[in-house]
Amino acid sequence: MEVSLTMADNKDQVAGSRRAELGAGVWVFLMLGVLTFGEFIVGVIAPPWGSALLLVAAFKAFFVIVYYMHVGRLFATDKEGH
Amino acid sequence: MSSHAVVDNYAAKLARNRLGLWLFLISDSFLFVGLFVTRVVLLGANRPELNQVLGFVVTVLLLFSSFFMNRAEVEMAHGNRPAFLRNTFITIALGVLFLAGVVGVEWQIAPFGPADGAQGAVFYAMTGFHAFHVLTGVILLYIVWNNGRRGLFTAEKHWGVEAAAVYWHFVDVVWMFFYVGLYLMGSPL
Numbered sequence: 001m002e003v004s005l006t007m008a009d010n011k012d013q014v015a016g017s018r019r020a021e022l023g024a025g026v027w028v029f030l031m032l033g034v035l036t037f038g039e040f041i042v043g044v045i046a047p048p049w050g051s052a053l054l055l056v057a058a059f060k061a062f063f064v065i066v067y068y069m070h071v072g073r074l075f076a077t078d079k080e081g082h
Numbered sequence: 083m084s085s086h087a088v089v090d091n092y093a094a095k096l097a098r099n100r101l102g103l104w105l106f107l108i109s110d111s112f113l114f115v116g117l118f119v120t121r122v123v124l125l126g127a128n129r130p131e132l133n134q135v136l137g138f139v140v141t142v143l144l145l146f147s148s149f150f151m152n153r154a155e156v157e158m159a160h161g162n163r164p165a166f167l168r169n170t171f172i173t174i175a176l177g178v179l180f181l182a183g184v185v186g187v188e189w190q191i192a193p194f195g196p197a198d199g200a201q202g203a204v205f206y207a208m209t210g211f212h213a214f215h216v217l218t219g220v221i222l223l224y225i226v227w228n229n230g231r232r233g234l235f236t237a238e239k240h241w242g243v244e245a246a247a248v249y250w251h252f253v254d255v256v257w258m259f260f261y262v263g264l265y266l267m268g269s270p271l
Contacts, residue, residue: 018160022153029149036145040138043266050129050267057258064258068152068251070244074100 028067035060096241103245107252110215114256117208121263124200129268131193131201137265140183141257144216147176148254151223155247161237163230170227173250177220185213201271208260215253222246 039053065071154169188209196206226246229235235243 014160018156018162021156021159025149025152025156029145029152032145032148033142036138036141039262039266040134040141043262044134047129047266047269048127050262053262053266054259057262060258061255064148064251064255068148069248069255071104074104076097 024067028063031063032060092239099241099245103248107248110252111256113211114260117204117211118259118263121204121208124204125268125271127268128201128271129266130205130264131270132188132205132265133191134265136183136188136191137261140180140188141261143176143180143183144254144257147173147180148251150176151247151250155240155243158230158235158240158243159237163233163235166235166243167227167230170223170230174220174223174227177216177223177250181213181216181220184209205264208264212253212256212260215256219246219250219253222249 035056039056042049042053150169150172154166154173157163157165157169189206192205194202194205196202223246226242229242
C-alpha cells in the first residue's frame with residue numbers, strides 16, 4: 001500500500017513538473033509575442049525610436065537564453081543533468 | 083564499471099558537451115555582432131527599404147518555432163516520444179516557412195540587389211548568413227527528428243535533442259536583433 005502510494009506520488013510529481021515546464025514555455029512565448037508586436041508598432045509609427053527597440057530585443061533575448069536555452073544548466077551540478 | 087560510475091561518466095560528458103556547445107555559440111555570435119556593427123556603421127539612422135509586415139510575419143514564424151522546439155525538448159525530457167516528434171516536425175516546418183519568407187519572398191521583392199550600395203550589401207549579408215544558420219538548424223532538427231523516430235533518445239539521455247534546441251533558440255535570438263536592425267531601426271533609405 002505504502003509502495004503504491006509512493007509510486008503514485010512520484011507519477012504526480014513527474015506530471016506536475018512536465019506541466020510546469022510546458023506552462024513556463026507558454027508564458028515566455030506570450031511575453032515574447034506581445035513584445036514583438038509592440039516592437040512592430042513602434043517601428044512602424046515611430047521609426048526614430050527604433051534604436052530603443054534594441055533594448056527590448058535584449059530583454060527578449062535574455063528570456064530566451066534563460067528559459068528556452070537553459071543557460072543555467074551550464075553551471076548545474078551533475079545531479080541536474082538528464 | 084558500476085552503474086553509478088556510468089551515470090557519473092555520462093553527467094561529466096554532458097557537462098563538457100554543454101560547455102563546448104556554448105563556446106561554439108559564443109564564437110559564432112561574434113560573426114553576427116560584426117554584421118550588426120557593419121549595419122550600424124554603413125546605414126546609421128537609416129534602414130533598408132523593406133516590407134515591414136513581411137518582416138513581422140517571418141519573425142512571428144521563428145518565434146512560434148522556438149515555442150514548439152521548447153515543447154519538443156520538454157516532452158522528450160519526460161519520455162513522451164510522439165509529442166516530441168510532433169513538436170519537432172512543426173518546428174522544422176516553421177523553419178522552412180521562415181526560409182521561404184526571407185529567401186523566397188523578401189529577397190525577390192526587395193527593391194535592390196546585393197550589389198546596389200550599402201543597403202544591399204548589409205541586407206543580403208545579414209539575412210544570408212542568418213538564413214544559412216536556419217538551414218543548418220533545419221537539417222540538424224531533421225536528423226534529431228529521425229533519430230527520435232528510431233528511438234535513439236530517452237528521457238534520461240537526449241543530448242542531441244537538447245543541443246539542437248539550444249542551437250535553434252540561438253538562431254532565434256540572433257534574429258531578434260537583426261529584425262530590429264533591418265526592419266525597425268531608423269527611416270527607410
